[in-house]
């Protein structure tokens with residue numbers, strides 16, 4: 001069910017409640033409410049008459065007449081002293097009054113007198129055969145200055161039936177008007193509420209078709225504005241993901257194709273031309289195979305790390321020794337190609353970390369430094385201890401990285417340029433692996449670089465022993 005229909009339903013429900021409450025008060029309880037109000041008004045009138053009895057006789061009579069006239073009631077006031085009652089004032093404003101009718105006999109007055117105990121009121125609703133409207137009689141007795149004042153007020157009750165049919169007619173009209181208003185309101189409100197949702201739905205359909213040029217902006221309501229921002233962000237991220245995915249596929253296919261072409265090319269040449277079966281050509285095939293395997297293992301490492309599938313296997317080990325061993329792996333490269341890797345450390349430092357991952361971090365950073373260092377082929381690895389933390393930095397003297405590219409170098413498959421000039425060729429995944437491994441350790445890391453002068457990559461780990 002749509003918002004519009006739902007809202008209409010709620011409005012109709014609301015109207016129904018209003019109509020029921022109105023109906024109860026105006027139609028069902030009308031009699032009771034009318035009687036209640038009439039009783040209160042008549043009791044007030046009796047009180048006013050009693051208060052007027054304190055005036056001088058002339059004013060009292062005039063006041064009684066005025067009060068009776070105002071309220072269209074009949075009033076009788078008796079003063080009783082020495083057991084004898086005498087009517088001291090009265091007004092007869094109602095033809096249908098029971099008080100002054102011939103039907104009313106002394107016994108009714110006596111009964112009213114008996115029932116209205118001193119300082120209390122006695123209320124009674126009476127019907128005279130002659131009169132259709134019922135009569136309301138309020139009798140009240142008050143003692144003052146040795147004499148007793150007995151007030152009887154008779155108010156005719158109007159017939160509720162006439163009012164009831166008017167109200168019923170009104171009620172139908174009000175119900176119809178309310179329903180029409182509810183319908184219009186439901187339509188207007190629902191249309192306003194659903195407008196941003198409908199607009200967003202239109203944009204979402206575009207997004208589903210792979211069109212990332214969408215705008216979920218909506219300023220109408222706070223909630224939809226927030227939703228719009230979130231969806232815009234999601235669309236932006238999806239678009240990035242899509243680009244990364246496309247780049248990833250083209251990068252992977254490119255990276256895999258090159259060594260595979262080399263391997264098959266050289267192998268065919270060596271199969272067909274016996275003179276070409278040289279150690280150098282064999283080495284090329286071996287190198288390319290290694291490159292392929294390192295590419296595949298990098299991809300696997302990264303997918304495990306980034307997918308959160310890799311759990312840390314923490315052990316305590318010597319970080320200093322780990323660095324030394326990694327550098328020694330490059331000794332043949334140093335001898336052969338003249339690289340100079342220096343390692344400066346004042347002390348043996350132990351850390352509690354995942355040794356395999358930290359080894360990978362150091363290896364990737366040194367590989368990059370070798371790959372990108374300047375013609376002096378210098379690579380500096382420094383270990384500095386500050387308090388309870390050790391900082392490892394790997395510096396080179398290469399062309400450095402421009403500042404605007406710095407934030408992206410940690411992204412997978414990001415390369416600032418295709419300038420792998422040395423034997424160790426990159427996969428574009430090295431720094432991404434470094435980042436994921438260090439994030440998993442919650443270890444701070446970073447890079448500072450001066451274009452043309454070199455870069456320094458660093459990370460920190462808490463030390464466990466000195």
Ligand code: ADP
Pocket residue numbers: 368369371372373396398399400401409410413414415416417425426427428429430431432455
């Ligand atoms: P690659 O396999 O291309 O080296 P990385 O993820 O290791 O991939 O590095 C990403 C990019 O960051 C590199 O392509 C390079 O442009 C830049 N980079 C990494 N290390 C250095 C460095 N020491 N000096 C200059 N640029 C670097």
